[in-house]
Amino acid sequence: MHACSEDGERMDETIQPEIKREAATWLSAARGFVLDMDGVLYRGNQLIPEVPEFLNSLRRAGIPFAMATNNSTLSPAQYVQKLGGMGIDVDEHTIVTSGVATAAYLKSRFPKGTRAYVVGMAALREAVFGDGYFEPATRGVDVVISGADFELVYESLKIACLCLRAGAAYVATNADVTYPSEEGLIPGSGTIVAALRACTGVEPVVVGKPGAVLTLSAIEILGTEPAQTVMLGDRLDTDILSGQAAGTRTVLVLTGVSDRAEIEQTGIRPDLVVNTLAELTVFYDSVPVHGRAGA
Numbered sequence: 001m002h003a004c005s006e007d008g009e010r011m012d013e014t015i016q017p018e019i020k021r022e023a024a025t026w027l028s029a030a031r032g033f034v035l036d037m038d039g040v041l042y043r044g045n046q047l048i049p050e051v052p053e054f055l056n057s058l059r060r061a062g063i064p065f066a067m068a069t070n071n072s073t074l075s076p077a078q079y080v081q082k083l084g085g086m087g088i089d090v091d092e093h094t095i096v097t098s099g100v101a102t103a104a105y106l107k108s109r110f111p112k113g114t115r116a117y118v119v120g121m122a123a124l125r126e127a128v129f130g131d132g133y134f135e136p137a138t139r140g141v142d143v144v145i146s147g148a149d150f151e152l153v154y155e156s157l158k159i160a161c162l163c164l165r166a167g168a169a170y171v172a173t174n175a176d177v178t179y180p181s182e183e184g185l186i187p188g189s190g191t192i193v194a195a196l197r198a199c200t201g202v203e204p205v206v207v208g209k210p211g212a213v214l215t216l217s218a219i220e221i222l223g224t225e226p227a228q229t230v231m232l233g234d235r236l237d238t239d240i241l242s243g244q245a246a247g248t249r250t251v252l253v254l255t256g257v258s259d260r261a262e263i264e265q266t267g268i269r270p271d272l273v274v275n276t277l278a279e280l281t282v283f284y285d286s287v288p289v290h291g292r293a294g295a
């Protein structure tokens with residue numbers, strides 16, 4: 001119905017038929033967005049040009065958004081700085097890294113004072129140990145946590161290996177084998193998982209996308225129901241699968257890793273595909289949206 005409003009003619013010109021036909025109803029009813037960051041908001045350190053207007057259109061529509069990233073090498077505060085440097089202002093509490101989601105997951109399953117060992121960077125150690133809930137240890141460890149570590153040393157793998165062999169539980173921030181850098185694809189968290197699996201045979205619980213835990217953490221911040229939340233990402237094999245696992249609507253934006261051919265190859269079908277976020281900006285500026293003042 002919304003798509004057939006008096007704005008219909010403008011929409012005919014600017015909104016792709018897909019949005020009008022199939023997605024208009026649930027996009028209009030969306031109470032919140034979970035946004036992936038790399039490939040959606042920026043590429044490397046380069047802001048994607050359609051982003052500021054898109055975020056403004058969500059704000060005008062009264063739709064809150066949170067960011068969810070598999071990357072555990074930066075803290076939410078560091079992401080606020082990174083985004084701020086691109087002219088995007090967001091609240092720190094709306095950013096969920098896999099490190100933050102991992103710490104929340106661990107607290108829900110282990111009592112205060114649990115001895116933990118982290119293979120990862122400062123941001124992950126801060127997420128796990130920052131509030132004193134877990135006790136850092138290298139022996140008698142109850143849980144090993146691993147994430148991407150760009151300063152990885154043998155000693156870390158050795159300690160984690162011995163702890164896991166002694167029966168510690170294993171939780172990984174995410175299982176992405178590679179990580180996109182300006183030099184190309186470099187070893188990511190999944191490579192460290194592979195190393196520890198090789199020497200222990202232990203499979204970790206994985207918190208990040210494509211599982212649901214990270215995305216559900218972001219949905220908790222929004223205070224929305226998954227069915228009224230939209231997961232927006234650039235990767236079918238992480239973002240879209242994670243949204244589907246969490247029970248959200250899913251939108252693939254083609255400004256990052258996945259393309260239309262990959263949908264056919266993988267059979268992973270997002271609810272909607274947009275070339276750029278400008279298509280969603282036009283949509284939200286054109287239709288009455290739940291929660292928008294005066295709509």
Ligand SMILES: [Mg+2]
Binds near residue numbers: 036037233234235256
């Ligand atoms: Mg991405």
